[in-house]
Amino acid sequence: MKVYFTASIRGKRLYGENYKKIFEAIQELGYQNVDDLLFRIELGKFYEGSQKDRVNLYRETISKIRNADIVILEVSIPSLSMGYVMEKSLVEGKPVIALYLEGLNSYFAEGIEDERLQVLPYRQDDIKKTLKYATEEARKQIDARFTILFPPRIMVYLDKVCKEKGVPRSVFIRNLIEERMRKRKEK
Numbered sequence: 050m051k052v053y054f055t056a057s058i059r060g061k062r063l064y065g066e067n068y069k070k071i072f073e074a075i076q077e078l079g080y081q082n083v084d085d086l087l088f089r090i091e092l093g094k095f096y097e098g099s100q101k102d103r104v105n106l107y108r109e110t111i112s113k114i115r116n117a118d119i120v121i122l123e124v125s126i127p128s129l130s131m132g133y134v135m136e137k138s139l140v141e142g143k144p145v146i147a148l149y150l151e152g153l154n155s156y157f158a159e160g161i162e163d164e165r166l167q168v169l170p171y172r173q174d175d176i177k178k179t180l181k182y183a184t185e186e187a188r189k190q191i192d193a194r195f196t197i198l199f200p201p202r203i204m205v206y207l208d209k210v211c212k213e214k215g216v217p218r219s220v221f222i223r224n225l226i227e228e229r230m231r232k233r234k235e236k
Contacts, residue, residue, distance in 0.1 A: 050188070052080045053117035055087055055110075055134060060126035067150065067173060068123055074177040075121065078184060084113050114138050119187045121180070124158055124168075125150040132157065139163050140217050144187035148179065165190045 052075050056068050068087055075082055098106070114120060120138040124131050124147045131147075135158065138145045144165045149155040151170040158168045167186060171179040199207065211221050 050080050050118045050184075051083050051116060052119050052121055052184075053083050053113045053138075054121040054123075055084065055131070056123035057126040057128040057131055058087070058090065059128065060123070061087070064123065064125055064150065067125075067176070070173065070176045071121065071123055071148065071180065074180045077177060078181055080119075080184065083117050110134065111137065114141055114143060117143060118191055119144050119146065119184060121146045121148065121183075123148050124155045125153045127155075127157070135161075135166070139165060142219060144190035146180075146183045146187055148176075148183075 054072055054075055056064070056071075061068065072082060072085070072088070114134065114137060120134070120143045122131050122135055122145065124135075135145055135147060139161075142165070145163075145167070147155060147158045147166065147168045148171050149158075149168070151172050154170075155168055158166070161168075165187075167183050169179055169183055207218055207221065211218050214221065216224075
């Protein structure tokens with residue numbers, strides 16, 4: 050199973066060892082890390098790139114999210130970038146594990162209500178145990194995918210409704226199916 054793990058570059062000074070332990074625990078549990086940028090880049094140089102570098106970083110990040118089965122984030126440091134990666138991952142239908150060092154609650158992430166999101170504390174001495182539990186739960190959330198083609202009039206309607214409701218198309222369609230399943234079960 051492929052895992053996209055990342056964390057705030059700004060947090061490397063304080064939590065770099067934890068990042069490394071998480072990265073290694075992912076591999077020890079038999080999963081494949083799809084990115085190691087966090088460990089290849091120096092803090093100061095991360096913010097020195099050109100506009101083209103930033104565009105490439107964004108595109109690579111989105112590609113890695115899409116190609117991963119699970120996304121794991123270390124969110125002990127408040128970060129808009131980690132919040133964006135979390136939201137983008139959830140929109141893409143990926144199970145997300147947001148880890149924070151015990152005592153440093155991630156209040157914003159804890160407020161997100163999504164069955165695919167786990168926001169969990171960890172201690173330095175139990176990272177592997179926490180990840181083992183979390184990845185087992187996340188595996189249950191991996192969606193089966195299929196392609197469906199709609200005529201343009203349905204797409205126009207779907208886009209309009211989803212924009213009004215503020216939900217992705219896949220969530221809207223999934224909700225319709227689940228509603229139908231509930232009604233059928235009631236009969």
